[in-house]
Amino acid sequence: MTDTNQGPVTAEAALAFARDVYAGHGKIEILPKATVRDFADVAVAYTPGVGHVVRELVRNPEAIHEQTAKDNLVAVVSNGTAVLGYGNVGPYAALPVMEGKATMFRMLAGIDAMPLCVKADDPDKLVELVLALEPTFGAVNLEDVAAPECFHVVERLRHELQVPVLHDDQFGTATVIAAGLINALRLTGRRASEQRVVIAGCGAAGTACVRMLGELGFDDIVVVERDGILERGRDYEKPHWTRVAARTNPGGLRGGLAVAMRGRDIFIGLSTAGIVTPDMVRTMAKAPIVFALANPDPEISPRDAKDAGAVLTASGRFDFPNHCNNVLAFPALFRAALDTRARDISVGMCVAAAHAIASSVSDDVLGPERILPSLFEPTLYADVAEAVARQAVAEGLARVDPGIGAVAAHTQRLRRQLAERQTSLPPAEPSGPGRVLER
Secondary structure, three states: OOOOOOOOOOHHHHHHHOOOEOOEOOOOOOOOOOOOOOHHHHHHHOOOHHHHHHHHHHHOHHHHHHHOOHHHEEEEEEOOOOEOOOEOOHHHHHHHHHHHHHHHHHHHHOOEEEEEEOOOOOHHHHHHHHHHHOOOOOEEEEOOOOOOHHHHHHHHHHHHOOOOEEEHHHHHHHHHHHHHHHHHHHHHOOOHHHOEEEEEOOOHHHHHHHHHHHHHOOOEEEEEEOOEEOOOOOOOOOHHHHHHHHOOOOOOOOOOHHHHHOOOOEEEEOOOOOOOOHHHHHOOOOOOEEEEOOOOOOOOOHHHHHHOOOOEEEEOOOOOOOEOOHHHOHHHHHHHHHHHOOOOOOHHHHHHHHHHHHHOOOOOOOEOOEOOOOOOOOOHHHHHHHHHHHHHHHOOOOOOOOOOOHHHHHHHHHHHHHHHHHOOOOOOOOOOOOOOOOO
């Protein structure tokens, strides 16, 4: 794997990537781990051999961890109500996103992930579907589920599911933002408690970001939504806005985004494209930090933000410097949760991940265009997973303690195995679109 920046991704490249691969279409496949060479192997792997395993699991349910793939299998669940920057496009359009997510799980942390795009706009129906899937999976990654419904879904699942669940659009994103800010402050010599932060957008990511920044010591945060700055004491139609308002805006600001940005040290955009102008950046404090993270197009382009005085910028895209993308966090968070059989993925585990991600950028490479590591760093995910696993053990969330260094070693071993297998993949054989039959 190499770390190269080829510029903006074309539609042609994106559509061709998984259209004609060596085994049909799509980004993922399912393969057996055991070699089946003859009828004797079939008899052991399938029937009658599985009967012995069934009886063992009836006798000892805990044997599921040794006899099945459950402990390395994550359900990537979406109802397609908040896909990337496209909104409620439905579960069919969400499927390529979930396949991409599954690819990152496997490539970066050796985790087998199954995309599950479901027709379930009703949050309680979505919860019931996920609960019904529990026997098969070791963890659940919720993805692209709209706010405020996502908060209800996560809250129910955390109480009713026996395996850990993480809504990646909340704390996966917030974890990487936290890591980027840790290094932005490290680079500029600033203290979190002295920074004035403005966050545009109070959806899933914005809400989690407020919580994470509070854990890091940021105590002057203003959050802006479409109707303006969230104000303490107001009762908003969306309950999560009311909760966020109660812990932000200590100065009682009123107005819109332009007012909120005035004199602020840090801008974090989790909203929509193009809402920030260079003039708005110029009204911020001297040498502001601008994280414009709307996808696929940021609130302001990194170049425009820098021209307006930003000391450093970050975006959610991989064709700009400082890729502040949740792919830096979720593979390691889930690797640690699986290897410890954690009951939950806590805020503390996310904070541990943020510090580990930040510390992976050494002093000799830290700079305005390098506040976050590359996803191709050879030991990044092993190191972050190890730090998160130790935090899970420390918080009493781990059902098993793999031992110091074991999670890192496991992560690296799985990555090596995948790399070796990929060197032997056959070339693509275009299959063509086929002929659509009339019905």
